[in-house]
Amino acid sequence: MKPFTLRKPNDIKQALSGKKAGEAYIAGGTNLVDLMKKHIAEPDALLDVTTALSAGIETSSRGIRIGAMVRNSHIASHAAIQSQYPLLAKAILAGASPQIRNMASTAGNLLQRTRCPYFYDITLPCNKRKPGSGCGALEGENRMSAIVGYSEHCVAVHPSDMCVALAALDASVVVSGSGGKSESIPFASFHRLPGTTPEIDNNLPVNALITAVEIPANAFHKHYAYLKVRDRTSYAFALVSVAAALQLSGTKITAARLASGGVAHKPWRWHEAEKFLQGKEATAANFSQAAAIAARSTKPLSHNGYKVTMLQGAIETALHNCLNA
Amino acid sequence: MKTTPAVGTPLSRIEGKQKVTGTARYAADYNVPGLLHGYVVNSPITKGRIVQVDTIPALAVEGVVEVLTHKNRPGLAWFDLQYTDMDAPPGTVFKPLHNADILYNGQPVALVVATSFETARYAATLIRFVWEEEPFDTCLQNHPEKARPAKKGFATALRPPPPKPTGNFEAAFANAAFTVDADYRHSTEHHNPIELFATTTIYEGNGKLTIYDKTQGTINNQLFVANVFGLHYKNVQVLAPFVGGAFGSGLRPQYQLFLCVMAALHLKRNVRVVLDRKQMFSLGHRPQSLQNLRFGADATGKLTAMSHLAVSETSQFEDYTEQVVAWSHKLYPAPNTLFDFKVVPLHLNTPIDMRAPGGCTGMHAIECAMDELAYRIGIDPLQLRLLNYSETDPSTGKPFTSKALKTCYLRAATQFDWFKRDGRPGVTTRGNKLVGYGMATGIWDAYQFPARVEAIITAEGKLVVHNATTDIGTGTLTVMTQIAADAMGLPVAAVTFEYGDSKKPFSMFQGGSAITASTGSAIMVTAEVLKKKLLKKAQSIPNSPLKNAGMEEVIFTNGTIRLRQTPRQAVSFKQIIAANNGKPIKTTRMGMPHAIKLRKYTKATHSACFVEVEVDKDLKTITVTRAITAVAAGKIINPKTARSQISGSMVWGISKALHEETILDEHLGKYINTNLGEYHIPVHADINTLEVIFAEEEDTLINELGSKGVGEIGLVAMPAAIANAVFHATGKRVNKLPIHFDELL
Amino acid sequence: MEKQTYSRRFFLSTSSMAAAAVALIPGNVKAFYKNVKKRFIPAKSVNTLSLTINQKQYTVQADTRTTLLDLLREQLQLTGSKKGCDHGQCGACTVHVNGERVLSCLTLAALVQNQPITTIEGLAEGDQLHPMQQAFIECDGFQCGYCTPGQIMSAVACVKEGHTHSVEEIKEFMSGNLCRCGAYNGIVESIQKVAAR
The missing domain is CATH 3.10.20.30 (Beta-grasp domain)
Structure with a gap:
């Protein structure tokens, strides 16, 4: 790690006013410390926001508000989350390990960087880490890479599971800017696609801080599933993951949500497939059709064609699992 | 009162308490005053040279003491021979920081020495290199024309060249009633013990060094350090009391040892060098390999023709070889055979033995080919093995010292309920899963190396045994204690086995599943001599009740020598030592393999493995839901630790078949998943109950113990059994390891 | 082949930058770095x-x-x-x-x-081992012992968290601890043993 100084702001105001260019906030540290050891992140100073940020979860009739500092494991074990937003708990428990979930913060989970091997090794070319150095994965070992939404500059995927559930549940990201002004960014527009600037992961304004994540009240707590397909049974990043949630009236689907991890630079919503399911019967044939619609929009790379078939199977299975949840 | 025999009992590990309390100290756990920390810099290019190196920015970092590169390293013994270790393949050994040449990606090119690890790691990023890169080749399958026979050398003794052809293979294969012709491909693997390679060198002054090293051979590394740095070997002590796994990666001195010792001598300071996980992928590996098998059988299923050709990668500077193709003919009699093994030199580091080297590579192909052949013929795969079972070694006609493979087959098959399976592929289901059952055979050489043991009876009447071997997690300490206790008629609590120290009597490196047979037999030999010595001394005591008694007339039990007929007449070890003026009685002896007697026999361990897999119908994810391995390895000294060895290597089998592989970007000539997040070894959730059976096998010929090693045999059969089970579940043969489940989609 | 030139280009770019940096260094480089190292090299804090x-x-x-x-x-x-x-x-x-x-x-x-x-x-109280430590010894929940302290700390937490209702649950909640020797069966057995008390 490059030497850095450490400060601990007492509140959000101090945290926002005290941060200079080249400095970084640290919460759980599970990703940042790792990146610092690999010399991928080299901040001059760290601002410890573990006490400045809220570690509380507030529920209301409109929804739930999760403080930026709530540890991932605490979200997953929270009674209100388990009863009203179980998809989120399920997604969180599919990610990382118990130790990491005890450390990782809500905001940090949103801001974690890709695990693309070309990004994670400073001796390899990567436009995200070193703009202009090329994308090693594009023509290289891209079995793990994106199948949708990528550009010739970057084919990396977002590694989070929690974010896939948040995307499916139409969450929003509450952000405090340097002027002390709070704004709410819809989850769908929080993370970016790589385009020509893959070095920018998201639309968090410069010198702003995530203070909370909000999920609107919904009725997806009865029929939901989070399915993660990976190279080993646990403690591995997704090849493909699917967050699925349905609202049913009898056997008729009144609302559907479908999102995936491991397929794109951001948590990916399958809007077209959702639209197809709306108003349809919850049958295997319709699930299969929805999966095919989602798969149609993908464009695999040289070594990840399997992900398309896998995605279809995963969507079908996840939708099927929604009925048994 | 007779001492209960310790051999054969499931004694818990003697060092267990240290390991569960965190007090067991490994190579990087020795904190000594004024310790400096070294961090290695590795080459990011694959082939070429260092044109320029600027270390000044790194040296300017507060806390940095020195940066060593090829430019400023101290002069050393630069003769190749002096770098050669006991396990060096034929060729020119790699010498760290020798010159500007880059021979492989990840090659060490500098060592930063600083007052803290973090400072050294940071300063390493400030060294500026100018590289000149040359074209390279790291792809095995693109260049079959480059394959050539391997050079022979010192280390070839344990890995002879492929056997000569017999009969007329091509004609027999052409005329066979049933044939299989299949290609197999294996990916690169890295050992990845959880302990990072580390060396702590204590600079004692006067040319003396005490070195805590992660190694499988304390004496191997002691001699290496003495030779390379021109020190008297008596002034170099290499200690490895605890080794956090090695699996072959510690068979040769690794570069952190060289760099650490060099820095300590150069700076006259205590230095520690610990590698990081990425660097663990620069230490040598299980090579990529390509195999072709052609097996032919007659109408009854008897093998008539066997051909096994293998091509494996090696480096540009050493010819690493493995025994890949010699196995089928040690199992199955076929009159017409053709075997060949070649290497392709690539711009990669030299491979190094990794658990069951060659055996698990070759046997995967052989046992998958046998499975395929059974399906061609339309008989049960186990029946095909039994049809071609041989009580003698078909390749030489010699008998085995013992071979209870048939017992392994039958006991494991019965416990598994093999005979109830529906042999048709793709028809057995359980809910949304396809279920598959597969089996395979395992074979591994039963090695024994010379070993020297010192045994001492102390004033307290206790036994202390010394040998330089390590215990890399195999249970060596516990097993040797049991052997020594029984050999001397003492309870385990009265025996201390001291090891992991190059100052102790000779042991080869701990590899090839050989240490129990090697050091264990040496203990048996030494104990016999020591017992005679004790009896003689006991007889010299005035009015000794043992006077005139021969060795056959006495028994050694519970620390006393008793007359067999009148056990009350006895002299205790304590009394003997007292009669020796309180001086301990000791002896040192060499245990040697019975080379001449055993020339007439083949020595091997065998196993049979039966596996159940479930394959998800939609997602094709594969789970090994059940696995049984039956092992025939002579006498099992400690069923608890031996069981762990076998079930541990079954985990390796699952890993090799379904998970682990080092991915090489051939455009860049480097490994890209050099971390434990992306190099997938199984986690808890991947492993279900693993059943182990030890088949009774009495072997009075092999050595004094009647025991063969169990470190490797558990891995040999497992990958093929899994691949065969996947075929049975899905009807698809995937001959590439690891099997990516997405290939079943 | 095309990719090789591409990769060389990648290294060439870093190399030429380094060469340029080296060229900028005046004769007495050591003194130069001493003088300006504060600007270039952050001191540890x-x-x-x-x-x-x-x-x-x-x-x-x-x-x-x-x-x-x-x-x-x-x-x-x-x-x-x-x-x-x-x-x-x-x-x-x-x-x-x-x-x-x-x-x-x-x-x-x-x-x-x-x-x-x-x-x-x-974890232990004096000479009295924690039940989990004792169970690991009895069930041979380790071989080389290197991952063992981490496994035990994780196992103790796993029991405390209550993630021991089934073997499947234990395994899932222990999957953050790798064991290369493959002592997984013994570890799970140890946890079951302690959880049953």
Whole structure:
């Protein structure tokens, strides 16, 4: 790690006013410390926001508000989350390990960087880490890479599971800017696609801080599933993951949500497939059709064609699992 | 009162308490005053040279003491021979920081020495290199024309060249009633013990060094350090009391040892060098390999023709070889055979033995080919093995010292309920899963190396045994204690086995599943001599009740020598030592393999493995839901630790078949998943109950113990059994390891 | 082949930059760096930390970069916690902070001041082993022993969290701890044994 100084702001105001260019906030540290050891992140100073940020979860009739500092494991074990937003708990428990979930913060989970091997090794070319150095994965070992939404500059995927559930549940990201002004960014527009600037992961304004994540009240707590397909049974990043949630009236689907991890630079919503399911019967044939619609929009790379078939199977299975949840 | 025999009992590990309390100290756990920390810099290019190196920015970092590169390293013994270790393949050994040449990606090119690890790691990023890169080749399958026979050398003794052809293979294969012709491909693997390679060198002054090293051979590394740095070997002590796994990666001195010792001598300071996980992928590996098998059988299923050709990668500077193709003919009699093994030199580091080297590579192909052949013929795969079972070694006609493979087959098959399976592929289901059952055979050489043991009876009447071997997690300490206790008629609590120290009597490196047979037999030999010595001394005591008694007339039990007929007449070890003026009685002896007697026999361990897999119908994810391995390895000294060895290597089998592989970007000539997040070894959730059976096998010929090693045999059969089970579940043969489940989609 | 030239281009670009930097260095380079190193090379930042480990108070001077793992191992002689990857991928460094299991290799020591920390050295009470430690010995829940302190700290937490209702649940909640020797069966058995008490 490059030497850095450490400060601990007492509140959000101090945290926002005290941060200079080249400095970084640290919460759980599970990703940042790792990146610092690999010399991928080299901040001059760290601002410890573990006490400045809220570690509380507030529920209301409109929804739930999760403080930026709530540890991932605490979200997953929270009674209100388990009863009203179980998809989120399920997604969180599919990610990382118990130790990491005890450390990782809500905001940090949103801001974690890709695990693309070309990004994670400073001796390899990567436009995200070193703009202009090329994308090693594009023509290289891209079995793990994106199948949708990528550009010739970057084919990396977002590694989070929690974010896939948040995307499916139409969450929003509450952000405090340097002027002390709070704004709410819809989850769908929080993370970016790589385009020509893959070095920018998201639309968090410069010198702003995530203070909370909000999920609107919904009725997806009865029929939901989070399915993660990976190279080993646990403690591995997704090849493909699917967050699925349905609202049913009898056997008729009144609302559907479908999102995936491991397929794109951001948590990916399958809007077209959702639209197809709306108003349809919850049958295997319709699930299969929805999966095919989602798969149609993908464009695999040289070594990840399997992900398309896998995605279809995963969507079908996840939708099927929604009925048994 | 007779001492209960310790051999054969499931004694818990003697060092267990240290390991569960965190007090067991490994190579990087020795904190000594004024310790400096070294961090290695590795080459990011694959082939070429260092044109320029600027270390000044790194040296300017507060806390940095020195940066060593090829430019400023101290002069050393630069003769190749002096770098050669006991396990060096034929060729020119790699010498760290020798010159500007880059021979492989990840090659060490500098060592930063600083007052803290973090400072050294940071300063390493400030060294500026100018590289000149040359074209390279790291792809095995693109260049079959480059394959050539391997050079022979010192280390070839344990890995002879492929056997000569017999009969007329091509004609027999052409005329066979049933044939299989299949290609197999294996990916690169890295050992990845959880302990990072580390060396702590204590600079004692006067040319003396005490070195805590992660190694499988304390004496191997002691001699290496003495030779390379021109020190008297008596002034170099290499200690490895605890080794956090090695699996072959510690068979040769690794570069952190060289760099650490060099820095300590150069700076006259205590230095520690610990590698990081990425660097663990620069230490040598299980090579990529390509195999072709052609097996032919007659109408009854008897093998008539066997051909096994293998091509494996090696480096540009050493010819690493493995025994890949010699196995089928040690199992199955076929009159017409053709075997060949070649290497392709690539711009990669030299491979190094990794658990069951060659055996698990070759046997995967052989046992998958046998499975395929059974399906061609339309008989049960186990029946095909039994049809071609041989009580003698078909390749030489010699008998085995013992071979209870048939017992392994039958006991494991019965416990598994093999005979109830529906042999048709793709028809057995359980809910949304396809279920598959597969089996395979395992074979591994039963090695024994010379070993020297010192045994001492102390004033307290206790036994202390010394040998330089390590215990890399195999249970060596516990097993040797049991052997020594029984050999001397003492309870385990009265025996201390001291090891992991190059100052102790000779042991080869701990590899090839050989240490129990090697050091264990040496203990048996030494104990016999020591017992005679004790009896003689006991007889010299005035009015000794043992006077005139021969060795056959006495028994050694519970620390006393008793007359067999009148056990009350006895002299205790304590009394003997007292009669020796309180001086301990000791002896040192060499245990040697019975080379001449055993020339007439083949020595091997065998196993049979039966596996159940479930394959998800939609997602094709594969789970090994059940696995049984039956092992025939002579006498099992400690069923608890031996069981762990076998079930541990079954985990390796699952890993090799379904998970682990080092991915090489051939455009860049480097490994890209050099971390434990992306190099997938199984986690808890991947492993279900693993059943182990030890088949009774009495072997009075092999050595004094009647025991063969169990470190490797558990891995040999497992990958093929899994691949065969996947075929049975899905009807698809995937001959590439690891099997990516997405290939079943 | 085309890719090889591409990769060379990548290295060439870094190389030429380095060459340019080298060319800029005046004759007396050492003096040059001494004079300007403050501008180029940030000095390490050292703070006084106050930590509570195994119910003992420690006050230490530590570089801000010091992880809890390195602090334990290098400064406090508590070498029981192991470094297996240093990147949060193996679990060998698992300790408890505030009663919860965390990875000490990804924890900056400065961030866990005045919070109760327990390491493998703090588990036994004097000579009396923790039941989990005893179970590991009996069930042979280890071979080389290197991952063992992390496995045990994780196992103790797993039981405390109540994630022991089934073998499947135990395995899932222990999957952050790799064991290369493959002692998984023995570890799960140990946890079942302790959970059943």
